[in-house]
Amino acid sequence: MSALKAPPAAAWWSSVVRAREAGIVLALVALVAYTAVSNPRFLSGQSVRDILLGTSILAVLAVGQAVVVITRNIDLSVGSVLGLSAFTVGSVVQDNPGLPVVVALLAGVGIGVVCGTLNALLVRYGQVPALVVTLGTLYAFRGVTYLTAGGQQITADELPRAFLGFADASVLGVPWLVVIAVAVTVAVGVLLRNYRLGRELYAMGSSPEAAALVGIKVGRNTLVAFAISGAAAGLAGVLFAVRFGTIDAAAGTGYELNVVAAAVVGGVAVFGGSGTVWGAALGALLLTVIGSSLTVLDIDQFWQQAIVGALILLAIAIDRLVALRTARALRKGGPHVQ
């Protein structure tokens, strides 16, 4: 086996994969450097803190989304799940000021899991594409939120100090929100990389037919993937409530597209089977930094959307290019690429 050294093809391949995440880091560094030079306030404590808190919420959502997209599905309901969770947990905390934050976070996760499971059941047993199912539940979950809110708004002064204080609290100088986002990313990352379930999710996205033929429990795994995405959205809802303090029924409207964008920019292929949660989290960071730096640079906010769009197209173009080059390289190499 020592004869089987890693051949150039594999090394080349893994270098490309690495380059994907490296590319995002590079773009981030360049963007931060440019913005900081033209306006040093960009690197002030408050500014960095805002970016990190904003990234935390988006990253948790993007990590959940990545899990679903890797299985060749999509979850468009995450913005609505976030809103439902934020408003429900907000109301509960309002009525029970003594509730520990941990319980609130778990309640949010619970709401998300229920929503995600419902999505999965509709996808699995309704035999309807996830795009359509989650487009439906996007409106349904939002509708439930409006129904329970009934035009009410929860404002910061109605929430207990301990709850809102969580946004400012930190461990060793790192805000709790960031700690939670990193923990979620690491946990899901390890699950996908090192556990059977995770590997099977990649397999399902790479070739659904082959996955069924090797005896993977496709239904169960789909359920888990959507439950994870739902849980992440529910958790993000509580983080949203903690951070902003003011919650109405429209909280998180339109987030789903940012989330999908973060995952795609981060290298999670929309056709499933490849990508990592690290990439998705980095994508979330990049999108947040772009938003902030455009403000700092005094560039019209409208540009932000155009730039995000261009990034998505760039990400897809890179995927396509890599696929074509791999195909060509392998064809040239003949039957044995050594």
Add this chain to the structure above:
Amino acid sequence: MARPDGVPLLEVSDVTKSFGAVAAVRGVSFPLHAGEAHALVGENGAGKSTIVKMLAGVHRPDRGALLVDGDPVAFGSPGEAKAAGIAVIYQEPTLFPDLSVAENIAMGRHPVGRFGMVDRAAVRREAAALFERLGVRIDPARPARGLSIADQQIVEIAKALAGRARVLVMDEPTAALTGVEVERLFAVVRALCADGAAVLFISHRFEEITALCQRVTIMRDGAHVSTDPVAGLTVPEMVRRMVGRELDALFPKQDVDPGEVVLRVAGLSRAGAFAEVTFDVRAGEIVALAGLVGSGRSEVVQAVFGVDKRDSGSVHVNGKAVRPASPRAAMAAGMALVPEDRRQQGLVMDLSIQRNATLPRSGALAGLGFLFGGAERREARRWTERLQTKYGDLGDPVGTLSGGNQQKVVLAKWLATEPAVLIVDEPTRGIDVGTKAEVHRLMSELAADGVAVVMVSSELPEVLGMADRVLVMREGRVVAELARAEATEESVMFAAMGQGAVA
């Protein structure tokens, strides 16, 4: 090499399987012994694939049973067949392109180490060990995407071995392989047999069967013909058993004196599909392209009509060159193609019969650029009547018709363009006997009217009954040209399977 007690590893015992009213397999039995490679042969549609799917756990037999080590088993899913030690390697392997080769082998039964985590090093070690055992050089760390078909099959075999499979079913594994790759595959299969595995090998190539297999089962029209040691059988005898049936008198071909050459195809080639295909078709002639599925027949007619590109070669209709890769140009030159898959390529299922029947001429039937319906209806009625199509109303969606009547609508649509060259690909697939005869009568009439007809067909009786000349294709080349008098089931099958051209 069989087990001392003579009990086969796997036995197919009197199985029958029907789809709707059609019996795909009737009363087939054969044993697979340890250490033996067993060939399963038969024409297209003889029921081989149905047998494979039963072994794979995809279909369940209606009657009869599969016996593993002498005990009857019933597979409810592919997983159960795999658990019983049966691995199926399809012609098109089913790998995960995004995952590494090693992980493809481990998928579904990853070795697990500390904290329930996948032992990634063990995954790679196992793959490397398997490749060493198989004597092939494939890097376990590379992604499966981009592997050649041959290497993908090796990976599938490694998967089967990793799953402790004792019975390997290989469905036409050599169809897409080069000579060297076939040799390597055979070396691997022989090694597996020597280790006590049983192999079921499906192939259309007799030289491979005689080189690799010890026993052969022959099927015809879903029924079991014979199971014998290969050593005692000659190739002509196998061919005779595969085809041996009477030509029925379903084919009312009229005798026609062929006229001028209408369609001239010269040196047509496309890499990987067909090469140097040259033939002429005269007015009033029916020329059949025969050969096995996958021999390139449909690809050739698609390229002649311009649906597919061609790398080189020329197509002339009535002496004029036809621009490549342009169905529009082909139609303008007077060609019409009735495709193999009418649901996908021949009809717009949701549109009305009338609209479908007149689609290629909608420009000519329109007034001021609009289709008003009157002219459309008149034309549609004229042609559907001529073809004796049965329908409720011309406005009904064409998808509501039976298969045979759908085929007539496709024919009507093209006949209405009054083509000089009519190309039909599997004209009677999936339609009943009565309608078949009508389609044949129609083709014969058209030829008598001076149309040059090219017919692709997998049904030998149809080929022999209808064609004035038979071009036999094998692996993308025309290997024999047989006049009507020379064409018999044996001569066509011989040529199609590469047992020397008979022409």
